Amino acid sequence: GKGTYPFYMLKEIDEQPSVMRRLITKYANEDGSMNVDPEIVKAVQDADRIYIIAAGTSYNAGYASKRTLESLTDTPVELGVASEWGYDMPILSEKPFFIYLSQSGETADSRQVLVKTNERKIPSLTVTNVPGSTLSREATYTMLLHAGPEIAVASTKAYTAQIAALTFLAKAVGEANNKSEAFDFDLVKELSIAAQSIEATLSEKELIEEKVNEVIADSRNAFYIGRAEDYYVAMEASLKLKEVSYIQCEGFAAGELKHGTIALIEEGTPVIALISNNPKVSAHTRGNIMEVVARGASVLTVVEESMAKEDDDIIVTEVHPYLAPIAMVIPTQLIAYYASIARGLDVDKPRNLAKAVTVE
Numbered sequence: 001g002k003g004t005y006p007f008y009m010l011k012e013i014d015e016q017p018s019v020m021r022r023l024i025t026k027y028a029n030e031d032g033s034m035n036v037d038p039e040i041v042k043a044v045q046d047a048d049r050i051y052i053i054a055a056g057t058s059y060n061a062g063y064a065s066k067r068t069l070e071s072l073t074d075t076p077v078e079l080g081v082a083s084e085w086g087y088d089m090p091i092l093s094e095k096p097f098f099i100y101l102s103q104s105g106e107t108a109d110s111r112q113v114l115v116k117t118n119e120r121k122i123p124s125l126t127v128t129n130v131p132g133s134t135l136s137r138e139a140t141y142t143m144l145l146h147a148g149p150e151i152a153v154a155s156t157k158a159y160t161a162q163i164a165a166l167t168f169l170a171k172a173v174g175e176a177n178n179k180s181e182a183f184d185f186d187l188v189k190e191l192s193i194a195a196q197s198i199e200a201t202l203s204e205k206e207l208i209e210e211k212v213n214e215v216i217a218d219s220r221n222a223f224y225i226g227r228a229e230d231y232y233v234a235m236e237a238s239l240k241l242k243e244v245s246y247i248q249c250e251g252f253a254a255g256e257l258k259h260g261t262i263a264l265i266e267e268g269t270p271v272i273a274l275i276s277n278n279p280k281v282s283a284h285t286r287g288n289i290m291e292v293v294a295r296g297a298s299v300l301t302v303v304e305e306s307m308a309k310e311d312d313d314i315i316v317t318e319v320h321p322y323l324a325p326i327a328m329v330i331p332t333q334l335i336a337y338y339a340s341i342a343r344g345l346d347v348d349k350p351r352n353l354a355k356a357v358t359v360e
């Protein structure tokens, strides 16, 4: 049950620090070494390209994991929207490995791609929260998310668990390849720090609710902007805001705004800017903030601590760059939740949506 919580979504947001800690116990040994099925590690090692197939939030989690997977496995990662890849698959590499990311393990769009890759005998891994689910049974391998049942239609803890699980896989493959960067990345320590960062954000609920009421709740539309990994988080953040608050929202690569979409910015349009600790891009995102402010936007900034300036709104305590999407998404989950509350909506059961989409 949801206990004292008004909605499952808030309960599930709150569970994320413990989900991160549970994943440490599942995918790392006491001495800090990786505990990932060696057969899965071998299958990834043998591949020349990783294809991640997913829908919705799981698709966004795939993007948020792309850099880490590529850096630690030295293997290119391509994302596929499940509902599109069911028709004509693009030309595949010689030794493809498919990862099906799915909280429910029942998404029909993803399954239709799996049926095709099975016909072609391509090795596959389902990363899912539900043991024994269809995608889990039909793929070659399974990795579980261990996030506990996700009841709210809007996915929160499965997103962060997917990123964490893929990070364990990435490090395990990197170590199997004798990559020093993989050994140097102390994931057990860094994920514990990420859990603490999540807790710190969760203790700022009142501040976040206040900002939402000030800047977002009464708007018809809004934008999330960010660059690099922050862009991927922006896509997830905007999906979450849309589905639970019905505010039309676009997640944008900050630099793309001025190529057209900036025409939509008017007095009071909410723009939420995400700035994690990535010095390569932060100054440019700051520049994009100035551009929208000059056109009247109401800007809310979500900034990782070391990048923060005096006027920033929501500060996220520092985490390892590979885990930045986990830390940065938390304020955006709360933004969506409080926008839904402010509008008096049923947070857990948004209109027109089902928890598992079992039709194509």
Ligand code: F6R
Binding pocket: 055, 056, 057, 058, 059, 101, 102, 103, 104, 105, 106, 107, 110, 153, 154, 155, 156, 239, 240, 243, 355, 356, 357
């Ligand atoms: C968004 C949401 C959906 C799912 C999508 C895929 O909050 O819940 O976008 O992420 O339908 O579902 P799974 O992960 O079960 O395959």
